[in-house]
Amino acid sequence: MKAKASKHFKREIKPVKRGAHGSFLSGAVSVPGIMLHVLAALLPVIIWAVYLFGLRVITVIAACVVSSVGTEALITLILYKKPRIGDLTSVVSGVMLALTLPAAVPVWAALIGGVVAMTVKQLSGGAGKNFLNPALASRTVLMLIFGKMMIYTAPFTRLPLIANVSPELSTETAMTALNNGAFPREAVFDLLSGKCAGNMGEISSLLILIGGIFLISRGIISFKIPVAFLLTVAALTYAFPRIDIDSSYAVYSLLSGGVIFAAVFMATDHTTSPCTTLGQVIFGIGCGGLTVIFRYSGLFYDGAYPAVLIMNELARPLDLLAFRITGPKSGKTGKKQDKKEKIQTQAVAVTAENAEIRTDAAETAENMEELTENAEELTENAEITENTDVPAEITDDTEKRAEDPGKETENNETQTEDEAK
Amino acid sequence: MALTFTGGIDLPKFAFSELKRIKKYDDPPYTVTDFSQERDMEFIPSVSEGDAVARYMQTGELVYKGDAVPVYSGVSGVVREYLRDRNGAVCGMVTDTDGAGRQTELHGYSGTLEELTPEILTDLIKRAGITCRGAKRFAYKKIIDANNNTERFFLNCCESEPGVSSRKALLYEDTEAVLNGAKLLMRALDVRRCEIVIEKNSGEILQKLKSLTRRDPLFDVRRVKPKYPQDEEFSVICAVSGVRLSDAAKPERSKCTVFDAETASAVFRAVAFGIPQCERVVTVDTENVLCPIGTPISDLVTFAGITFDSARHIIAGGIMRGRALKSSDEPVSSETDAVTVVYHGDGRRIPEMTECTRCGKCVSVCPSRIMPYYLAELSRKKKYSLCKQYGAAACTECGCCDYVCPSYIPVKKLISAAKQKLPEDVSE
Numbered sequence A: 001m002k003a004k005a006s007k008h009f010k011r012e013i014k015p016v017k018r019g020a021h022g023s024f025l026s027g028a029v030s031v032p033g034i035m036l037h038v039l040a041a042l043l044p045v046i047i048w049a050v051y052l053f054g055l056r057v058i059t060v061i062a063a064c065v066v067s068s069v070g071t072e073a074l075i076t077l078i079l080y081k082k083p084r085i086g087d088l089t090s091v092v093s094g095v096m097l098a099l100t101l102p103a104a105v106p107v108w109a110a111l112i113g114g115v116v117a118m119t120v121k122q123l124s125g126g127a128g129k130n131f132l133n134p135a136l137a138s139r140t141v142l143m144l145i146f147g148k149m150m151i152y153t154a155p156f157t158r159l160p161l162i163a164n165v166s167p168e169l170s171t172e173t174a175m176t177a178l179n180n181g182a183f184p185r186e187a188v189f190d191l192l193s194g195k196c197a198g199n200m201g202e203i204s205s206l207l208i209l210i211g212g213i214f215l216i217s218r219g220i221i222s223f224k225i226p227v228a229f230l231l232t233v234a235a236l237t238y239a240f241p242r243i244d245i246d247s248s249y250a251v252y253s254l255l256s257g258g259v260i261f262a263a264v265f266m267a268t269d270h271t272t273s274p275c276t277t278l279g280q281v282i283f284g285i286g287c288g289g290l291t292v293i294f295r296y297s298g299l300f301y302d303g304a305y306p307a308v309l310i311m312n313e314l315a316r317p318l319d320l321l322a323f324r325i326t327g328p329k330s331g332k333t334g335k336k337q338d339k340k341e342k343i344q345t346q347a348v349a350v351t352a353e354n355a356e357i358r359t360d361a362a363e364t365a366e367n368m369e370e371l372t373e374n375a376e377e378l379t380e381n382a383e384i385t386e387n388t389d390v391p392a393e394i395t396d397d398t399e400k401r402a403e404d405p406g407k408e409t410e411n412n413e414t415q416t417e418d419e420a421k
Numbered sequence B: 001m002a003l004t005f006t007g008g009i010d011l012p013k014f015a016f017s018e019l020k021r022i023k024k025y026d027d028p029p030y031t032v033t034d035f036s037q038e039r040d041m042e043f044i045p046s047v048s049e050g051d052a053v054a055r056y057m058q059t060g061e062l063v064y065k066g067d068a069v070p071v072y073s074g075v076s077g078v079v080r081e082y083l084r085d086r087n088g089a090v091c092g093m094v095t096d097t098d099g100a101g102r103q104t105e106l107h108g109y110s111g112t113l114e115e116l117t118p119e120i121l122t123d124l125i126k127r128a129g130i131t132c133r134g135a136k137r138f139a140y141k142k143i144i145d146a147n148n149n150t151e152r153f154f155l156n157c158c159e160s161e162p163g164v165s166s167r168k169a170l171l172y173e174d175t176e177a178v179l180n181g182a183k184l185l186m187r188a189l190d191v192r193r194c195e196i197v198i199e200k201n202s203g204e205i206l207q208k209l210k211s212l213t214r215r216d217p218l219f220d221v222r223r224v225k226p227k228y229p230q231d232e233e234f235s236v237i238c239a240v241s242g243v244r245l246s247d248a249a250k251p252e253r254s255k256c257t258v259f260d261a262e263t264a265s266a267v268f269r270a271v272a273f274g275i276p277q278c279e280r281v282v283t284v285d286t287e288n289v290l291c292p293i294g295t296p297i298s299d300l301v302t303f304a305g306i307t308f309d310s311a312r313h314i315i316a317g318g319i320m321r322g323r324a325l326k327s328s329d330e331p332v333s334s335e336t337d338a339v340t341v342v343y344h345g346d347g348r349r350i351p352e353m354t355e356c357t358r359c360g361k362c363v364s365v366c367p368s369r370i371m372p373y374y375l376a377e378l379s380r381k382k383k384y385s386l387c388k389q390y391g392a393a394a395c396t397e398c399g400c401c402d403y404v405c406p407s408y409i410p411v412k413k414l415i416s417a418a419k420q421k422l423p424e425d426v427s428e
Helices: A002-012 A031-053 A056-078 A089-099 A107-123 A134-145 A174-179 A188-193 A205-217 A224-239 A248-255 A259-266 A277-297 A304-313 A315-326 A334-357 A361-387 A390-420 B118-127 B139-146 B166-173 B175-189 B204-213 B233-241 B261-273 B297-303 B361-365 B372-380 B384-389 B400-404 B411-420
Strands: B022-024 B030-034 B041-045 B058-064 B067-072 B077-084 B090-097 B152-156 B194-199 B219-224 B256-260 B279-284 B287-292 B311-316 B338-343
Touching (some): A031 A205, A056 A089, A056 A107, A089 A107, A107 A134, A134 A304, A174 A248, A205 A259, A224 A259, A277 A315, B022 B166, B041 B090, B058 B090, B118 B139, B118 B261, B139 B256, B152 B175, B152 B233, B166 B175, B175 B256, B175 B261, B194 B204, B194 B233, B233 B256, B256 B261, B279 B297, B297 B338, B361 B372, B361 B400, B372 B384
Parallel strands (some): B022 B287, B152 B194, B279 B338
Antiparallel strands (some): B030 B090, B041 B058, B058 B067, B279 B287, B311 B338
């Protein structure tokens, strides 16, 4: 069995040794290192949740982590893959999943959640190949199936360590109030510092932002996605408030629910978010736009998570699109030119689609400017290629070659002179 | 705020710390001229096997796409044998040194400075066989291409890699030659101003350059952030002039021309004394050695006092871009700026590679603004035509992606493998 597994491993991954052509330096933070950074950033959030809801938080997190790590180990074993539990990705997925659930969630639901998360991840190719964020996918499944069991309790309610929480304890969260088109009871400061009901991870916006700043300062995540995400949500809710209460609706909709948690920890997941700058900005704007749309339509408890989940699938296409818009241009010939034009029109179409989501007219205008600039460049390119006279070069070549023999004889003469000396 | 370009990485040890004087290494036991690695390049020898050659004597001619420059011998000796490539064509020669110290007579430019037209200057540069960055890029060709199309001229004094100080050493010991060479290049290019691009932490050299050029309206010193890879032409242009990368890669659009400090020095020596390009400064571990081009690296390493047993790798080039030697008798070429020695027990072993997690680090550091992770993936799947579409040709193989990859994927190696297999454009 073991020998077979290793054989499969060899067939699957072709290790390319760092030899003659690779760089001899590596200053990288390894994958486990990145995951440790994320866990460190999540630590204050977890501690705050324990402070509010007691040790049941630890139980739920442990259930999620154990079931996700176990499931990953099992699936890799079945698929003859080399288990990579040491890279901590499954641990992080488990913790993330737990933090998007309320503390009063049944422990068996958390266990199922871990299994679903790792199935989503491993069956789409394992770490680095999954196109959905495992934690988010699992959370959405749990919400769809066990939606009734997601009970939100008020802070400092005594919760049993393992046993199920009775539905009588449930309270209204700021998010449900917003969903019902009402004004949340909590004060803004309580929402910011985190003295309110809600999912474990998303209570204290302040601690989440601190974790995010830590990750950005260590270069683990890029600031572009969270900033684009949150700005879009703020702008949309400011421009189109659902309830007309001065300008604080935007503040409330930012601070309640999981927008900030989704923006900082979920949307920045490496595997399921774009890498290019333009891609990241579009991704963030798309997440924000969809969040607001989902929230206003009221299909889900919180629109932020399904919004990120939907944008996840667009991560790779967005990267490729961004590269075509901003990357170096390699097209030179007429044939390529046609192709490029096609791509340009596609790009225009896609950005037009995105423009529906956006409200910032200025940003779309900027994009259009870029596109027109690109088009100008392309036409310039075409001119350059047309202007070059190929035949002239060839004649030059022949002339120079004709000169060459003469030179050689000269050289020979000088050489003989040298010998004579 | 110092000028800089997008992408790139801050490397430890990049700061130019110590100034090592240049040592001279005149008499390697033999020299090797080898152009077998260069594609589409012909070497036509003008001496035959067994002939005696003198120092600064022409030994052949390099032909690339119809342009030709002479190749000179850096030592006085006897041609032992020709090197032949797979097809049997001559691609180089081995010359044994005889120690006689014969030297051909050199004639510098004797006319007045007013008579030194760009045409004469270009011809002198061509006859000196000066190449910049690799044997394929003839300096005179670059001048002709850039002529009448240059608005800004940069003199690149930035160091290429961490731990390499050959350019700085040359600049420090021969500042006048470099500046005069820059003036000659300005005359050839017909520009009025030269911008010297140098890292802001260059200390003594920066002071010296500043004091020399303070009253000179021809020169401007531009300080840039010490970052890797600042010495690439496009990163110099991007950093100082702030043009877009897609323009910087095409000199005819950016109207900027970059010459390296060693090219400027070679131009001055060629014009003033008639010395052809056949020597260069190489940083060997920590020493700077001036040696004839073609010196076997093994002799150079021994000259610098390093024993082979203590070294784990001997790398031709710097630690980022270099290539580990398979055999130690590979020669110093005109582009070898350093020989890096990795000792046993140096650093840590790079762990085994794992799957790419699309963290995007390589994308954010890539100075060419391509997507290295995607190209590496395509290269592993052998989809080379897609590689071309996604800009594999724009890769400069700087190795930043390798440096930051958390999965330790040899991205640079995969992309360079793809680059060699890119489908040719049929219509070109």
